[in-house]
Amino acid sequence: MPYFDAASSAPLHPVARQALLAALDEGWADPSRLYREGRRARLLLDAAREAAAEAVGCRPDELVFTPSGTRAVHDGIAGALAGRRRAGRHLIVSAVEHSSVLHAAATHEADGGTVAEVPVDRTGRVAPGAYAAALREAPGGVALACLQSANHEVGTLQPVAEAAEECAAADVPLLVDAAQSLGWGPTEGNWSLLIASAHKWGGPAGVGLLAVRKGVRFRTVQPADERESGRSPGFENLPAIVAAAASLRAVRAEAAAEAERLRGLVERIRARVPELVPDVEVVGDPERRLPHLVTFSCLYVDGEALLHELDRAEFSVSSGSSCTSSTLTPSHVLRAMGVLSEGNVRVSLPRGTADADVDRFLAALPGVVAGVRERLGAPKPAEAAPGPGPGPDPEPEPDLVVDSLGKRCPIPVIELAKVIGEVPVGGVVTVLADDEAARLDIPAWCEMRGQTYEGERPAERGVAYRVRRRA
Amino acid sequence: MPYFDAASSAPLHPVARQALLAALDEGWADPSRLYREGRRARLLLDAAREAAAEAVGCRPDELVFTPSGTRAVHDGIAGALAGRRRAGRHLIVSAVEHSSVLHAAATHEADGGTVAEVPVDRTGRVAPGAYAAALREAPGGVALACLQSANHEVGTLQPVAEAAEECAAADVPLLVDAAQSLGWGPTEGNWSLLIASAHKWGGPAGVGLLAVRKGVRFRTVQPADERESGRSPGFENLPAIVAAAASLRAVRAEAAAEAERLRGLVERIRARVPELVPDVEVVGDPERRLPHLVTFSCLYVDGEALLHELDRAEFSVSSGSSCTSSTLTPSHVLRAMGVLSEGNVRVSLPRGTADADVDRFLAALPGVVAGVRERLGAPKPAEAAPGPGPGPDPEPEPDLVVDSLGKRCPIPVIELAKVIGEVPVGGVVTVLADDEAARLDIPAWCEMRGQTYEGERPAERGVAYRVRRRA
Known part of the structure; x- marks a missing residue:
């Protein structure tokens, strides 16, 4: 059965499987122990860190393994914000970051910080200069900026190197979420922090990466723990870490x-x-x-x-x-x-x-x-084409109201499409809807269909969306 | 090579290995997806949760999987404290909890909360009534109490059921760290929260358990995440979770x-x-x-x-x-x-x-x-026996000072043992030492050797420990 959802989770790479099996036998002991089994585990951990750091493009002592990409994002953002507490409490993210980044931003906001979202164009890409503008317009000191390397939903690559330059000019660290791209290549540009997730490149679940460049202020907010430089508490998931590093090297070769x-x-x-x-x-x-x-x-x-x-x-x-x-x-x-x-x-x-x-x-x-x-009951392509439909009323109504309250998308759009031909060119169809998706899909339909979207206003129930027939 | 450190990390149980291998093939997809691979992963996750909940003695919807025992402790304590914020900010722990618990307590203290440590006797056991006393003596509202089921360093079982009763009487939830005991059996008593770690019972690394009984106030402090009831963010480490649950069942059977x-x-x-x-x-x-x-x-x-x-x-x-x-x-x-x-x-x-x-x-x-x-250069058992040694001075010194500054234990104790025979019965040896372990080991030596420990006082450098010869 064709599985076309690698961006959620990629099937395990054969090299990951082999490495995991080998490390189950060799790497189950505590790498902080001094006896034989512990030293063997430590060697495996060190080698995995070196391999992963090489693929990321950082020093091994800049990289720690986390239990997941999400935890890398949460711990990375919290640590960078805490480390830069004196510089300010403003956080800049793009509007299309992964939900883990946006949820970390929401936590920061709930904690009294401020957050700005950098907009994207219709392709999902942040405009050049957008981070510089967000930095200029910041309401106070900026602690951190975040930008994904590539969007996880639409695949658009982001101008990370440019954003990193803009941030460097303002002396603000840039955290890059490289979860979707790290298997394809290193992240260009002068980033300060980087996170990734092994199961996105064919590694096992249970392994994320967090790289923090030397010199970047970082203060762990987790309780103290001696593992992973104190940046990711908990017993190292060594077999999975070994498999993650081995498979990253393997997918990079291919x-x-x-x-x-x-x-x-x-x-x-x-x-x-x-x-x-x-x-x-x-x-x-x-x-x-x-x-x-x-x-x-x-x-x-x-x-x-x-x-x-x-x-x-x-x-x-x-x-x-x-x-x-x-x-x-x-x-x-x-x-x-x-x-x-x-x-x-x-x-x-x-x-x-x-x-x-x-x-x-x-x-x-x-x-x-x-x-x-x-x-x-969607309109057929012919039906949906503009022009008076075969309605019972030969006199087109100058204006129409479609009541789609309580109906989930795409029904409001379908009902709009069905009646647009019943108003004359220049006439207005008002759609009443309470499904949140209508806010996005009615304007998008207008754009696709060459109709004029005239905006929304609150209605007695739900929202009234006005669409003027253009052709 | 005999490995005698199961309390750090147990070698992988054969059932864990088999289950992990099977789940690598069947459980790599995202269990929140609706397609076939996702549904299969969801079934595995649900079955693992049921098996683990049965072993813990809770309902499946009370149990979430975390990336490690440490993260379960950190997230469990933080969540319980946050959920009980209105009840108070006092946290009670035993003095012999695992470092992850004590580190979480230190974080709570740094955040403005208060912490009390319940003492233990010479066997490492909390006395009956000790939690009741700590609850009575709390400086303010008590948010949470923590007690391990068994000590990880000396193996002593704790009176969890009694402590749970004492806590219940005060309407305070008790969190039990069952990391060392869960493989041997369920935790008795009316606990409110429970944590454990799979690699302690022969499961794989990368899996902890956090059980929160229905009705216990709990508020996740992590950024929002839809996985694991919002209590443990990040993509589920499903193969390891499946292996953890299967091996828990297996070790329980044996x-x-x-x-x-x-x-x-x-x-x-x-x-x-x-x-x-x-x-x-x-x-x-x-x-x-x-x-x-x-x-x-x-x-x-x-x-x-x-x-x-x-x-x-x-x-x-x-x-x-x-x-x-x-x-x-x-x-x-x-x-x-x-x-x-x-x-x-x-x-x-x-x-x-x-x-x-x-x-x-x-x-x-x-x-x-x-x-x-x-x-x-330790004293031989005969040498260390009390009685005037063959010293060069036939008149025993009434008092002696041993300068062990800059020397690491056990040297201060060795030097004390070597000279105790040089003072008369009733005479005093003062040991100057700056190794922190001396504070513990000099009194312990006195206890073992039947000498009288008279206490410590700050010295110009380090600490002066007074020992009076008794026999």
């Missing part, structure tokens, strides 16, 4: 060739999906992107139903914000980009994905989308 | 028989060591103890040298405070017990330890101890 191959498959998906499926928006930067990840959104489709049908067709993909799939709010990434969130599909190909599996996916997708749309 | 067998071996060590090695103190409760762990201290011996020589003789054991072996301060556990810390050896037998290995250890130990003593 990275250039595999990136080229997967890039070709992703290009095929990017080109073919809009041809095969009507009313689709492919999102993310078309050039500056991760090699293995592509995201698109389908109008008039419920993402969860789409995932379910794709799963029935034996394709495992993700939708919306990968870390909030259990909630009903639309992805904060797609929202920050201002693109359609409904019917969102993220395809992230694991290493070794076969061409034939991608072709099977492209063959299956149109039928799956059509099926979901049909069940939702 | 626990009764293996406990009886190891208890016999430990009894052999407890009985034989004082017969084979002069000037040894076996510590810990002789009856109410873990089945596999025994600790003794050897006068006139440097613990690190002893460990090194035992390692050369192919025995892996631990010394002093197992979690601060890299520091030079004596074990806080032995200090709280008021017993000798020098030449401290902890033997903790892993399951399956062969009788013959214990016999080999008993055969090797006397020569190893004698060798270390000889190199340190």
Whole structure:
């Protein structure tokens, strides 16, 4: 069954498996002990640290292993903020960071700090100069700035080296979340802190990396612990650490060739999906992107139903914000980009994905989308085209109100699409909706359909979205 | 090579290894995903939680998996303190808790909270009524009390059920650190929170347990995260979790028989060591103890040298405070017990330890101890016996001062032992020392040797310890 969700968790690399097995036998003892088994464990730990540091591009004593990427983010941000307490309490993040970064920022805010979100363009990319502007406009001393190396939902690469320069000029450390990219290559630029997660590159679960450059102020907020330079408490998960380092080295050796191959498959998906499926928006930067990840959104489709049908067709993909799939709010990434969130599909190909599996996916997708749309009563491409529909009233209404209260997206957009032809050009359809996703998807629909979005206002219940028919 | 340090980390149980291998294939995907691989991972996670909860004696929805025992302690204590913020900011711990508990307490204190340490007797055991007294004497509202199920350094079982009753009467939750005992059986009594660590029972590294009974106030202080009920952020380390649960079940099935067998071996060590090695103190409760762990201290011996020589003789054991072996301060556990810390050896037998290995250890130990003593110039048992020595001065000095400044234990004690015979009965030897261990070991030596310890006072440099010759 083709698994196309490597960005959530990659299948274990064979080298990781081998290394894990070997280290289960050799590395179960406490590496802080002085007896034979402990010394052997210490040697394995030291070697793993050296290998990981080389791949990251830092000194071994700058890198610690954490229990996960999330813990690396939480501990890294908290430690950098605490270490820079005197410099200030302002934190700068991009609007499209991973939820673990945004949750750490929310904790900082709840604790009395301030947070600014740097916006992105429609491709999900932070503009050059955006970090410099955020630094200039900071309400007080800036403790830390964070920027991902590449977006986890749409694959867009971020201008890390430029942001690092802007931060360095302001003497502010930049923390880079390299979770999605570290398997493909080191992070360019003069970053100060870096985090990553082994199970994203084919290593085992249970291992994150936190690198803190020498000279960067850092104060652990965790209770004291002698392990991992005091920066990550708890007994080292040595077999997994050994497997993580070995597999990072292995995937790096294959990275250039595999990136080229997967890039070709992703290009095929990017080109073919809009041809095969009507009313689709492919999102993310078309050039500056991760090699293995592509995201698109389908109008008039419920993402969860789409995932379910794709799963029935034996394709495992993700939708919306990968870390909030259990909630009903639309992805904060797609929202920050201002693109359609409904019917969102993220395809992230694991290493070794076969061409034939991608072709099977492209063959299956149109039928799956059509099926979901049909069940939702979505307008057919012809119907949805503007122009007076075959309504019962020959005189078009100058204005219409659609009551979609209590209906979950994509229903409000479907109902809007069905009636837009019933008002004359220049007329207005007002959609009443209380599903949060409508805020994103109605303007996105207007953008895709060439209609004019005139904004929202609070209604007696929910929100009223005004759309003026342009053609 | 006999490995006798199971209390630090137990070798991986064969069932853990098998389960880990199986789960690497079946459980690498994200259990919060709805596609096939995710659902399979979720089933494994749910089954592991049920098995672990059954072994702990709680409901599955009361138990979360953490990345380590240490993180379970840190997150558990912080969450319980935060949840009970309105009840008060006082924390009660025993003086012999694991360093992770004491470090969490120190963090609480640094954050403005108060902490009380409940004392223990010479066996390391908390007295009945001690928690009730600490609750009565609390300076303000008590947020939380902590007590280990069994001590990790000396094996003494704690009266958890009684302490839980005392806490319940005061409406204060009790957190039990069951790290050393969970593999042997569930924790008795009406505890509120419980933590454990898989690599202590033969499970893999990378898995801790945190159980929080329904109704116990708990507020996660970590940044928000949807995993593990929001109580332990980060991608679940599923293969290790599966292995942890499977091995817990397996070791429990063998626990009764293996406990009886190891208890016999430990009894052999407890009985034989004082017969084979002069000037040894076996510590810990002789009856109410873990089945596999025994600790003794050897006068006139440097613990690190002893460990090194035992390692050369192919025995892996631990010394002093197992979690601060890299520091030079004596074990806080032995200090709280008021017993000798020098030449401290902890033997903790892993399951399956062969009788013959214990016999080999008993055969090797006397020569190893004698060798270390000889190199340190320790008094021979005959020399150390009281009575005027063959000193050059036939008139015994009424008082003597021994300058051991700058010398590390056991040298101050060795020098004291060498001169005690040079003062008359009723005379005083004053030892000047600046090694922190002297504070513990000089009184302990007096206790073992039947001399009178008269207390300490600050000296111009270091501390002056007064010992009056009694016989």
